[in-house]
Amino acid sequence: MKRNVGDLAVFGGPSAFLQPLHVGRPNVGDRARFFDRVNWALDHQWLTNGGPLAREFEQRVAELAGVRYCVSTCNATVALQLLARAADLSGEVIMPSLTFPATAQAFRWLGLTPVFCDIDPATSCLDPALVEAAITPRTSAIVPVHLWGRPCAVDQLAKVAADHGIKLFYDAAHGLGCTAEGQPIGGFGQAEVFSFHATKVVNAFEGGAVVTDDEELAQRVRAMHNFGFAQGRVSTEAGTNGKMTEAAAAMGLTSLDAFEETVRRNEANYDDYRSELAGIAGLKVMEFNRAERNNYHYLIVEVDAAVTGVHRDLLDWVLRAENVVCQRYFSPGCHEMELYRSERPVTLPHTERLAQRVLALPTGPTVSREDIRRVCDIVRVTLERGHEVTCRADERVPSTLAP
Ligand code: T4K
Known part of the structure; x- marks a missing residue:
């Protein structure tokens, strides 16, 4: 147990964990069931190109998302690109900067211009009023992100998009099984x-899906993810290869079987973190709205260096020395990356502030209550003795880690 600053591994104490404790450990589900499915595919010698496992996966994802159509893909980045092509997007696409770079890169790769817009600090998702202000004659779509599974302001964003006659597609990479206004994420925009x-x-090892109630759009995405084939092997429009394999679908189905149990464990972990970290000045555990359904997949804390005396980056460094492999999801914001900053400099105060403060801590079914207790001990010692930790760290790494 870590009680004093000298117990921390960065200052010579033993690491709290012998093996790395990661964020983002896969939800694998029942291995025997997975191998059964893979064996079934091998026995039938049907490995890809819209096979039965991929179709079953699509049906189950559509049910969970409460939509009529689901097209499975090789990953979400390609799924975003397929949507952009299928909807004939052009010019500018408004999106948050506080996201995984895939959101922006997907569109940029197609020659579209990501226009980064600030978040509403209450939701950490796009602020609809700022989105409206960012619309220009070149804007063809808004792509909000349900960040960490916390829903966007769906009604307001729908109104902005409708008022301006532009498309609304959500990056719901984090949103499976969550709701917004009581409706499953998947059916918005x-x-x-x-x-x-x-x-x-x-998880499907790698995989993605476009979900929609728009039959024509779904058909177009389905054709485009298979070389633009309509019927037979005739390409009737531009296309690529964005298909999900049967092995990926076997993993996806097996992981889906374990979804409810995973969410239960995530929620229990979330409650444990909240009670273990309660009362630490300058530390906030990102909240989920209990009136909605959440998947609790990302456990995000926000560190206020002005109060704790410790910058998020220093806490990250301290935890990593203990073998707790945290992630700075998502920092820096995309607009602060040289690629985008040099092209189109913007200032997004809420994004910049949060991107300096957030840290994802390990959760998921493989993280035990005892793991959480130990992680929280480290966090508590580090933040409650923040000025001492920062001074001692500065002696070792005279640098940028201080607030
Ligand atoms: N939109 C949003 C909002 C997204 O967050 C993402 C992806 C996308 C779009 C695009 O979706 P895809 O095209 O990828 O389907 C990881 C994922 O690679 C990325 O998919 C995800 N978001 C992002 C949030 O996390 P990294 O760069 O953090 O991955 P990596 O390899 O550093 O792994 C993170 C942690 O996960 C490690 O500490 C270890 C653990 N891990 C990782 C892998 C690959 C495992 O335990 N097992 C594994 O197999 O991006």
């Missing part, structure tokens, strides 16, 4: 995109 990357609440 013209379409939404899920990610089934290994680190997501449901």
Whole structure:
């Protein structure tokens, strides 16, 4: 147990964990069931190209999202690109900067211009009023992100999009199984995109999906993810190869089987973190609205260096020395990355402030109550003795880690 600053591994104490404790450990589910599914695919010698497992996966994702159509893809980045093509987007696309770079990169790769807009600090998602102010004659779509699974202001964003006659597609990479205004994420805007990357609440090794109630859009995405084939092997429009394999779908289905249990464990972990970290001045555990359904997949804390005397980066460094592999999700904001900053400099105060403060801590079914207690001991010692930790760290790394 860490009680004093001298107990911390950065200052010579033993690491709290022998093995790394990661953020984003995969929800693998029942391995035997996974191998059964893979064996079934091998027995039937059908490995990809819209096979039965991918179709079953699509049906189950559509049910969970409460929509009529789901097209599975090889990852969410390609799914976003397929949507952009299928909807004939052009010019500018408004999106948050506080997101994984995939959101911006997906569109930029197609020659579209990401226009970064600030968040509402209450939701950490796009602020609809600022979105409206950012619309220009070149804007073709808004792509909000349900960050960490916390829902966007869906009604207000729908109104802004409708008032200006532009498309609304959600990056719902984090949002599987969550609700907004009591409705499942998946059914908002013209379409939404899920990610089934290994680190997501449901994984297909790598995978993604476009979900929508728009039949024509779904058909177009389905054709485009398969070389633009309509019927037979005739390409009737531009297309790529964005298909999900049967092995990926086997993993996706098995992971989906374990979804409810994973969420239960995530929620219990969230409650444990909240009670262990309660009362630490300058530390906030990012809240979920209990009136909505949440997947609790990301456990985010916000560190106020002015109060704790410790910058988020220093806390990250301290935890990593203890073998707790945290993630700065999502820092820096995309607009602060040289690629984007040099092209289109903007100032986004709420994004910049939060990007300096947030840290994802390990959660998921493989993280035990005892793990959480130990992680929280480290956090508490570090933040409650913040000035001492920062001074001692500065002696070792005279640098940028101080607030
Ligand atoms: N939109 C949003 C809002 C997103 O967050 C993402 C992806 C996308 C779009 C695009 O979705 P995809 O095209 O990927 O489907 C990871 C994921 O690679 C990325 O998919 C995800 N968001 C992002 C939030 O997290 P990194 O760069 O943090 O990955 P990495 O390899 O550093 O892994 C993070 C942690 O996960 C490690 O500490 C270890 C653990 N891990 C990772 C892998 C790959 C495992 O335990 N097992 C594994 O197999 O991006």
